[in-house]
Amino acid sequence: MVNLTWKSAGVTDVGLKRKDNQDNFYISEDERCLVVCDGVGGETGGALASRLAVETVETLWLSEKPTLSDPEAVEAWMRRAVAEANTSVKQAADASDDKKTMGTTIVMAVFGEEGLLHIAHAGDSRTTLVRDGKADVLTIDHSVVMEMHLRGQLTLDQCAVNPYRNLITRCLGHEENVEVDYSTKQLQDKDWIILCTDGLSEVVKPDELGPTVANHTVPKEACDELLKMVLDRNAPDNVTIIAVEYKEVEAQVPTTADSK
Template sequence: MLTVNRSDIGRIRLANEDRSWAGVTSGGLTLAIVADGMGGHQAGDVASQLAVDAFREAMEPMQAGVSAEEAQQYLRAAIRRANEVVYDMASRNEQYHNMGTTVVAALFIEESLLLIGHIGDSRAYRISAGAISLLSEDHTLVNELVRSGQISFEEAAHHPRRNVLTRALGTDEEVELDLQVLDWNSGDMLLLCSDGLSGMVSDEEMLEVARSQASLEEKADRLISMALAAGGDDNITVVLLQSGAGTDGEE
């Protein structure tokens, strides 16, 4: 599995509160995670870094060949552990009070099976057969309004409270994870991103980049550039994964 991991501070923020990782665990499994921290000065980047580190550490013992059921248990346990670590740090340190982070994680347990877990509004997309589909559902106030029919999808894109989360990792002692087990085709591409990309670049624009003849690295760089050109209002993180002859994992 080929993996590419890119992040940019954007044009407005004073610090990059996004953290991400993509690569192969010691157990031989392809794993990726994007976390978008929140909580004010320094707290957001602390939350996202703690979450990524705790998640990776908890996933390391997992070995290739596990069943889908075992993989789901590992993923849930790793997210619970990340939540504990962030919540404990926030509880014990006044400067980190109420910090938290979004999380979207992907685990390939075999060539044809993918697990996606997420909390918050960082997203997972599948690009397949010339189409792009959103695999995750935003845990935001605005998305709740859309689901209840109070506002339209078009209105949601420009709503003044569109970034208000209804669920985040580390803000409460317990957290609910949305987890999916999906079939995976060898020609598919997976995109994980923070809302610094999805809030600035349309699905159609993402698809156009994904379908281009550029390398995976060039596609990730192009997506970052497009978000910056659209205003770069937030930190921007892009992780791309695609089946290939080798694996290029980056911190």
């Protein structure tokens, strides 16, 4: 018999060029629900938008957690959570005189039963799987340059240096309804999951991220090293990272003596 376990940690930092941190993140107490948001639309507006989105998901998780053994129920819950977060941000924007353009990206991961990871996102915040030291980005950025790449107009290397690389095509708070991408991934022993804002992904590329994370066994230490890499490279943006180490552990079968 195998038990499934995971440990997580998160870190956020203003970086070295910004005045305020517009990122927010959430890790539920049971570490099954993880959220990262990157606010847009001005310093105070972006920070408010990301905070409202995170708080909305947290409130729904605490009040109406989905049946984790039912993948369809988890998907429905995640879509609802993103929709409610979108409404929260848009209502606040509409009611404000100086934050009309505020919005936020969102990437959310939920650990279901039997090692099934559920992912939902809108914007360019990412979920990345690190397996055997190799990083595989599980989300597709909703950005102008990624759309150009998917049409065959830009290579990924060209996307990385394109002046329009920070223009996103989806976020919460700008429309009544937001389209959300949903997917699942079956996890294996010793997998790592990294959720992050573009403050990390713009600076530390997948071919560096994979080996760096794989060198660790403690999520907080993995977060700290990734953050240090960003800061050492002048940290042009806010950066937020959640790292999760996933393990399969053999359950101990009680002996006759133990059961007495």
